[in-house]
Amino acid sequence: MKQIPIPTFNINTGITIEADYQDPLLEEYRNNPLLEALPPIWDDSTVIQNLASKPLYKVWERELPVHLRMHCVQRVSRDFFQPLSKHLELEQSLSRLIRDGYVGRNPLTPNYAFRTRKDTYDLMVKGLTDAYPLNTPTSSGFAMVGISGIGKSSTLLRILKMYPQVIVHYEYQGNKLPLYQIVWLKLDCPHDGSIRSLCLNFLLAVDSLVGTKYYNHNSSKYTDELLPIMAQAAAVHCLGVLVIDEIQNLQEAKDDRAPQMLNFFVQLVNTIGLPVVVVGTYKALPVLNGEFRNARRGSGQGDSLWEHMKKDEEWIWLLRGLWKYQWTDEKIELTDEFVDVMYEESQGITDIAIKLFMLAQWRALDQKRKTISTELIRSVAKDRLTLVRDALAALRSGKKREIQKYADLYAGVSIDDYLNRIEEQQRQANQLEVIRQELGYDVKEQETRQLSSWLVEVGYEKEVARKAAEEVISNHLSSIDEIDIQKEGAKAALRIKHENMKDSSDTTRITVTKKKLEPTDPDDLRVIIFQGRNRKLSAYEALQKAQYIKNAKEFLS
Structure with missing residues (x-):
């Protein structure tokens, strides 16, 4: 059998997990396995902590040779991410969009079975997108347009990766449910605006995620044949949101390909209730007119315009x-x-x-x-x-x-759009206040919160951790980069804990609890593993770098 060549292209991938059904806390989201398998709806504090990313930084690295410090500087581009108000707004919009899209697509209903059979394909071929409306087609999508280099794509990917990309279902409420649920898929619009290339990239991406063979079976078909197949694959695998980046490439599309692609996105919404998010620079604005703009007005999320930051x-x-x-x-x-x-x-x-x-x-x-x-x-x-x-x-x-x-x-944008941003600026100011409260207003507060959180994670009570962190940061604020802050924090926490035990009047009570070993030494394995986690290393890699794990070849020789 002749081997079909498979093209290579960049696909942003996340993690695959087994479904763990949790109460979504809202009535309209209950009794739907697609929604109950999603992570909980996060509050702002959780989003801030998940988005914030700090590069590895040690004060003694400033004493390294210049050629090594050059590499340390590169960490800033790779690992630094500071949450801002617009990042919180984007996370909230995506959270609502994904869940609203699943409300009308419950795999336990007859409507879902109808959609995922060949009927979906027939509907797309015949264009009968309004003949069989969904239960509740509440989502459509939104456009995310902004200046180059402002962080649209990178922020969007960070938020998407807070969700598993694929959820594997086996059984729900005693009923068998063999299903690979694809929560999100992010693709780049082809450079030439080719719809056929986009469809093939979509099918190849689905194949790589769930092990299907859509690409092999359909790679020789024409565009008009591929569009229904793409819609059917999205329906079968319960795609939560489709993100098309670099949408400004549609300007390079020949003939009427740009309107055709945007109209196809509208069909995806109307036929299977799939939310579609398009991302691009301001060059994309001319191609986002017509049907797609009209369709997305009903989403309630509002388009996202990312301008350059103000000096505020x-x-x-x-x-x-x-x-x-x-x-x-x-x-x-x-x-x-x-x-x-x-x-x-x-x-x-x-x-x-x-x-x-x-x-x-x-x-x-x-x-x-x-x-x-x-x-x-x-x-x-x-x-x-x-x-x-x-x-x-x-x-x-x-x-x-x-x-x-x-x-x-x-x-x-029009002057009306500009004036409407006054209210948005006030909302951003309120969100910045939330971010500051979570991460700390200044360096002292940020370092105190970070050290306190670490002490709690390694086993100390919250009150002990807080007092120890405040004491250490206050005493060493001017030289905070010149000491091992975690080691000093562990020492202070251990001393405070012993003082509390000595002052306690109830010294005779025996508590039947598991004793926790307190990390007081930088060579403590838990400290090494925690520090390795900050450097994005697994526990095995962290212990190996600290020379606690020997090479097996030493024993063989």
Whole structure:
């Protein structure tokens, strides 16, 4: 049998888990295995903790040779993520969208069985999308449009990965339910806007996730044949949300392919109730007119417009989080002058700001400078950001005519849209307050919360952990990067615990509980494993790096 060549393309993958049904706490979500198998609906505090990401940073690394510190700086681009108000809004929108889409798609109902048989295929072929309405087609989707480099795709993927990508069902409420549920799928729109390429990529992605052979059986078919097959696969595997990134590539589509693809997304909504989210730069705005725009108006989520950041409290909050990670000989404090120059040279585009901070450190290390400076940042921006210099200059000018030259930067929104953002700015301010309360307002509070959480995780009571963390951070705030903060915290917590036991009047009570070993030494295996987890290492890898696990070949020889 002739082997069919399978093309390679990037697919964002998550984890696969076995269904664990939990009460969703809302009546409309109950008795639906697709909804009960999802994670709980998270509050803002949980979302903030799950999204926040801090690079590995040790003060002694500033004493490493320059060529090693160069690699340490790279961690900022890879691992740093500071939650902002718009990230919370996006998570809430996706949470509602996925669940609303599943309300009308319960695999235990006859309507579901009808949809996942060949009838789905026939409906798409004949275009009878309104002949058999869903139970409750409440979701349609939304468009996420914004400036390049502002973090649309990376944030969206972080939020999606908070959900399992595939959930395997076996049995629900005593009834057999053999089902592979795909919660989310994120694909890039092909560079040439080809619908056929998108369909084949979709089928190949489904095959890679659940082991089917859609691609092998259909790779030679035409576009008109592939579209119904794609819809049928989405229905069979209960796809929760389809995300199409780089939607501005539809501008390159030939003939009427762009309207055809957008109309197909509308059919997916009307036929199987599949929410569709499209993501792109401002170049995508012209192709998002017509039926797709009309369809998504009913979703209730609202389109998401991601502009460059303003020089406000959120901008300072972002820089405060970033500023900790300096591997130069000496650290320099974040001043108003640095806030101003970082904004001027990046114009509030987060990706450029992070790269600028890294480039400044690399140049300082290369030129054997002790610290970064505002002059160094300006110099790096002039020399290394040549490809985006004109676009940044247009943003800096504030002139509409200049900004319109760069479609990735210009939103083209109406004055009514602009005035409506006043209310949105107030909501963002409230959400920033929630983020600050969760992570801490300043460095002292953030470090205290982090150390306290770690002490609780390794076995101390909350009150003991809190007192120990406050004591250690207060005593060592000026030299916090020069000590092993976790070791000092464990010592303080152990002392406070013993003092509490001595002061207790009820010394005769015997509690039948399992005794917990308290980690007081940096060589404690639990400490090593916890620190390894912060570096995204498994327990085995962390113990192996600490030389607690021998190579088996030593014993064989």
